[in-house]
Amino acid sequence: MGIRIPADQWAVTGKMDKLARKSIFSRFASRAAFIALTAILLLYALTYGVTQTTITAALKSSVDTDIAGLADIYASGGEAELLARLKDRQAMVSSEGRRAHYSLAKKGDPILSGAIGKWPNLDPALSEHGYVNLANGTQVYARATRLSNDLSLLVAREYNGESQLLLRLTFIFLIAAILIPAAVWLVGRRAAAGLNRRVTAINRLLSSSTQSAEPLADIHIDIDDEVGLLARNSAELVTRYAAAAQAQRYVTDQVAHEIRTPLLHLDTRLRKMQEQPGDQFVFDGLKDGREDIRRITGLLDSLLDIAASEARRGDMSGLKVINLSELLNNIADLYEASIEEAGMMLSTDIAPNVTLAAEEMQIGRLISNLIDNAIKYAGSGTTLSISLAPGPYLTIGDNGPGIDPAIRDGIFERFRRGPNSAANGHGLGLALAKAICERHGLNIYLQNNVNGCSFVIAAKGADDAI
Known part of the structure; x- marks a missing residue:
């Protein structure tokens, strides 16, 4: 049940069309999608940063533990024992999948180099560490340290598994950055379109200057939300306005007609009195009286014509x-x-x-x-x-x-x-x-x-x- 507006009576102005194109509901859907995308990107940056920090910490811990063990071997078994252990370890892969690489140099000359090749730009005197590339291009996390005045050790760990993890993480967030904002935009756009249609119907209802108390097109006044309440109140307001305007037009038209009719009768009586012989002064008075009556009836006719034209403003039917x-x-x-x-x-x-x-x-x-x-x-x-x-x-x-x-x-x-x-x-x-x-x-x-x-x-x- 509800108030309805005939669609063919909707006089939508250019200004309203322009406002529809700038709908706050459409902007809301776009902004919601933008906020969703921003949130995903921020979450990705945070997740990537935390994961990268965790990976670096794990690599650093693994390398530091290995160096500590090798330093003990060197201290107890000497250089020969250390070299033998390094060759054994270089062929092993840890349970985490991180292959180890070692380089041992004495007074700058390599004793054991393996895949490391040229000594990276890490100062063993300062026990520097960081990400470097091997001779074959493999990226590793390495640390250089000095075991004695003339002996330097470089320990490196591959992190291909961690790199794949970061790549998968990036791919997942990329898919999420595409799908989630698109879904938010589509859902928001659909909801916004429904709200926009309802509000546009209310605006058309309120902007129309030719509304009557006839059944109105459905403007969803039965939905129990803020827009539904606005629709109900607007429809009731327009119905009251239309009824009042109709009653006013009826009363004014009736009054005009009721006044015009006795004036015409009075004019007829005055004309008949003029036709009778009499004093010139009376004749002139009757003539002036008839002129006044014609002016009043002319005024009433003009007012009725104006009212009739205004009542059909914009109505092109019958032309x-x-x-x-x-x-x-x-x-x-x-x-x-x-x-x-x-x-x-x-x-x-x-x-x-x-x-x-x-x-x-x-x-x-x-x-x-x-x-x-x-x-x-x-x-x-x-x-x-x-x-x-x-x-x-x-x-x-x-x-x-x-x-x-x-x-x-x-x-x-x-x-x-x-x-x-x-x-x-x-x-x-x-x-x-x-x-x-x-x-x-x-x-x-x-x-x-x-x-x-x-x-x-x-x-x-x-x-x-x-």
């Missing part, structure tokens, strides 16, 4: 492709006489066959509002220009006095009127124009003109910087 070029030419022809009567000139530059998915009546009203504004405020002797380019990119402007910079930022707000506005204006014309544009997925903005005033209507995504 048909119209020839915007033909519509503009027809409207320009209809207004030609009014423009001449106002002492203005008309200039048109309308590209042919520019189309738009729209409600033709609403687009016609949008264009008419902008032309009416120009006729009202541009003044005699000015030029009204209408241009249309593919896109569509529509410009309606004039070279009149323009709009006061102090009110430019709020010209599309309801009831916003300039100081020189006509007395019978309501300040709703541009607000309605903006609502119609948003209904059709268009942008409208005021161009920066040195002289006059130009309104631009363009498809969303076009460069509309003011």
Whole structure:
């Protein structure tokens, strides 16, 4: 059970798509894999270091024990006994697999060398030790010591087994460094994808401006975790908001209709009273009263139109492709006489066959509002220009006095009127124009003109910087 959002009503903005590509869940999966790799490398370095230290200590202990035993043999049996024992030992391999190598030199001349060959760079006077290479390239751990003033002994141990151990250790950690971070990344990515889908659904739910109380698409509100709680609270909030907005629209529409109907009845009565013979003063009063009624009903009609357009903002259903070029030419022809009567000139530059998915009546009203504004405020002797380019990119402007910079930022707000506005204006014309544009997925903005005033209507995504 749950609240659902129709997928076809999800209005995902470019900003949300960009945020999805920078998802914190994806970054979390990548960072988790990086932390796993770092931990494995640190563990490898620690393990390798401890193992290497242990191997070196074992080799050093083995060599030192051997030297101590050989020193005892030399002390008790002399040089000949030592040489015989060295030859025997050189043919043996220890239980650990470490083959021993020996070199005995007297006054720098080798008596017994074997595989060691040239004496390594280890000073017997200092009893130096370390890793060296034999003549055949085998790596050994060796120690040189002086048995007497003219006799030096070198004992070495191979550590091929230990080297293989370190190699296997490196190979195991290399496999682990590949598999474990990859597994962490895949598992984390899968979990992150699920979380990202849930959070994206919540964001779409909250960002949509056309939500209603209809059944909503599953956003996993039944999962008992933090995101599930957020989803439940968000869904409940949107449901309450949608219900409140629907109730508000219903009430305002009903109030507007209820007010409009008696006003029309009152206008009819006043018209009938005007038709009766009577005093001119009463006749003029009735005429003014009817004008007031027409202004009020016009205000209500504009508010209803704005509300209807805003309620269907971004909803492209029910729109048909119209020839915007033909519509503009027809409207320009209809207004030609009014423009001449106002002492203005008309200039048109309308590209042919520019189309738009729209409600033709609403687009016609949008264009008419902008032309009416120009006729009202541009003044005699000015030029009204209408241009249309593919896109569509529509410009309606004039070279009149323009709009006061102090009110430019709020010209599309309801009831916003300039100081020189006509007395019978309501300040709703541009607000309605903006609502119609948003209904059709268009942008409208005021161009920066040195002289006059130009309104631009363009498809969303076009460069509309003011």
